[in-house]
Amino acid sequence: MTTAKTSYRTCPLCEATCGLAITTRDREVVEIRGDEDDVLSHGFICPKAYALKDLDTDPDRVRTPLLREGETWKAVSWDEAFAAIDAGLGKVIAEHGRSAVAAYAGNPTAHNLSSMTYLQALLRGLGSPNTFSASTVDQMPKHVSAGLMFGSMMTIPVPDIDRTDCLVIMGADPLESNGSLLTAPDMKGRIRRLRDRGGRVIVIDPRRSRTASVADEHHFIRPGTDAHLLLGIVQTLFAESLIAPAAVADHLAGLDTLEETVRPFSPERVAPACGIAPEAIRHLARQLAGATRAAVYARIGTCTQEFGTLASWLVDVVNTLTGNLDREGGAMFTKAAAGAGNTKGAPGKGRGIRLGQRSSRVRGADAVFGELPVACMAEEMETPGEGQVRALITVAGNPVVSTPNAGRLRNALAGLDFMVSVDIYVNETTRHANVILPAPSHLERSHYDLALYQLAIRNVAHYSAPIFPRPADSPDEWEILLRLTGVVTGQGPNADLAALDDFIVGQLVQREVAGAGSIVEGRDPNELIAALAPRRGPERLLDFMLRTGPYGEGFGAHPDGVSLDKLEAHPHGIDFGALAPRIPEVLRTPSGKIELAPDPLLQDVARLEESLAREVSDETGAMTLIGRRQLRSNNSWMHNLEVLVKGKVRCTLLVHPDDASSLGLVEGQWARVASRVGQVVVPVEITDAIMRGVVSIPHGWGHDDAGVQLQVATAHAGANSNVLTDEQAIDPLSGNAILNGIPVRVEAAPGA
Ligand SMILES: Nc1nc2c(c(=O)[nH]1)N[C@H]1C(S)=C(S)[C@@H](COP(=O)(O)OP(=O)(O)OC[C@H]3O[C@@H](n4cnc5c(=O)[nH]c(N)nc54)[C@H](O)[C@@H]3O)O[C@H]1N2
């Protein structure tokens, strides 16, 4: 037996990026603690971090490639698996072309250095128009609104929570989710400190969430009407002459157009739709305008809804008009150490974003940032004709549980000619694959949050080396993705991965030396590549991005600057400081201004205006469905860990007591919930924390699908709420699915 060792590592499970201290002996985890010296999390962790040990040892976690033979799985070698993939995908491409192969990338790809650096190569190599991701069941509206206003999709302001005096939280529950598009570990502590220094926290949510329960003020809002409320707030700001954009005043375009657009939306006019009184709307506007430093922060409840892009836009409009954009204690832009588009190219101006460049074959829905809405995926598989999807590659995704009209998608997957999944489980989605390629244990890989550090409340960077070695012959996930790239580009199952990797780094370096204003502009690419040796794979790419990033050592230009060597010497991470103002440098709009009134958004306001005439259904049992998250859960994939799912049943239908009595629902008994597309039965939980007329089911459950190999999860199956969500319902500008505000009928189902 060897002595124990402690490694410091970023938790890869959610956006908070907490630092962990993991003590191991041989191939065993002895203890997981919060790393008190971590530069961002200072020791905070949540219950999920401990489950990394159980995830590592989970007997159901796939460890060797699996080949499906009818209803059974056969463990095969990597060479056999890739030979089968080459035959399967090769046949579809040869007979039907590249567009017949679709790809779906799931949420964990954003938390994974391998996929952050190599997935693009696979998708580009595939060259299919049919690429999908979890982004269109999540944050796509925010990418669109940020792209239109600030010029690039990741230029998303984050609330400067540690310095603000007033935080308005809409459609987010960071005490359960630990934050999203907001990398800020220990939101509970941060909110407590905000209130201790005399600040206020206001939550807007159809449910009194865990976060709402620690706030100063909570307003119930009718699902899907955040844009209505925000229009009422902006109208008030103009009507009461509360517009004071402060430091960004010289960088605005469209202020007059905006004023004209919002004029019809008085608080009186929008109040009936959102269920918040006109005086309360005015009071919110005045609080935001009057606070020394305030920020509106909005997340999933405002994105996955009917007016997601409008709501996402108006949040930043309110922050701008009240003088809180880009100022300390307001909503600020992170300056990430590596990989941020808004630190590249000439500062202050750019090409902006383009929308509507192509659309989907069946429904004609627009592609956004190169991908199609995942709500269209099933119909692209089911509808015959030129361009029909016949094969699918999934990487870290479980769309059968996570995307709308799950029942339809499940059938569509069953009808595919071929499917390959890079995943760690045989779950509701991957059970349909012909081949499953297992990603290594989370503790057998390196980690760096290329995506999430672009949204952090401080400028930080932290690299984690693998804790355990991978078993012999098991490739890392980036090698799996590269080998798949070889297959889809016609190089066969045994492409020269070293050559492919050299090609990828070569492209990255070429782009950088050609970039105006880059620290290595005009340098010899070969010299720079040579200086990266002997690193390969993600580490070579990351080292290059760090060295050419805003804090980079610039290959000798700034000897004190950062590199991967330097990060490795700082096991608790490096803090480059608090957020600092970045307007106008951060902008990449063609005008070089903050676009307050982009055309596509103005046009969409007409759709919202029409919705004001809608009447609430008075049909018996008519209710509106929303979702929610739970601390011990992570979308669909951590329910196979007993430590997290034990205890009381969590997949319940929240119902207000008045609705429960009028519908005859009884605590703990079954209710049937039906929508246009499907129905589920779920146990009832009666609570006045949910508003009247609204019911809530958490997403990510429904593990009783035959064919899954998830012993623990199946015993705590729950119901799949996306059997109810409607694949026809999308936010037109972003293609994002509407997952909150679903019309449903609810009735007691005593015999279920
Ligand atoms: N109704 C409703 N639906 C929702 C939401 C909602 O609020 N309401 N939320 C949406 C949101 S925000 C999201 S992000 C999506 C998530 O949608 P998905 O990304 O499709 O679903 P996940 O549950 O995150 O599934 C992750 C998959 O990755 C696998 N996995 C985990 N780690 C790794 C890894 O390191 N490598 C590989 N290769 N595989 C791995 C897991 O086994 C699982 O199959 O769900 C969306 N769906």
Ligand SMILES: Nc1nc2c(c(=O)[nH]1)N[C@H]1C(S)=C(S)[C@@H](COP(=O)(O)OP(=O)(O)OC[C@H]3O[C@@H](n4cnc5c(=O)[nH]c(N)nc54)[C@H](O)[C@@H]3O)O[C@H]1N2
């Ligand atoms: N524990 C845990 N943490 C997670 C995840 C998880 O599954 N479990 N998933 C991760 C992922 S992928 C993401 S994207 C983030 C999401 O992080 P958050 O955005 O914080 O997600 P939720 O906790 O679902 O909070 C959404 C809130 O929106 C409310 N809501 C629903 N509809 C509306 C509406 O129309 N208007 C308003 N104003 N509110 C509405 C819901 O009641 C809920 O309280 O969480 C991440 N972290």
Ligand code: SF4
């Ligand atoms: S809050 Fe997120 S990052 Fe932090 S320990 Fe929990 S799961 Fe990991």
Ligand SMILES: [Mo]
């Ligand atoms: Mo998400």
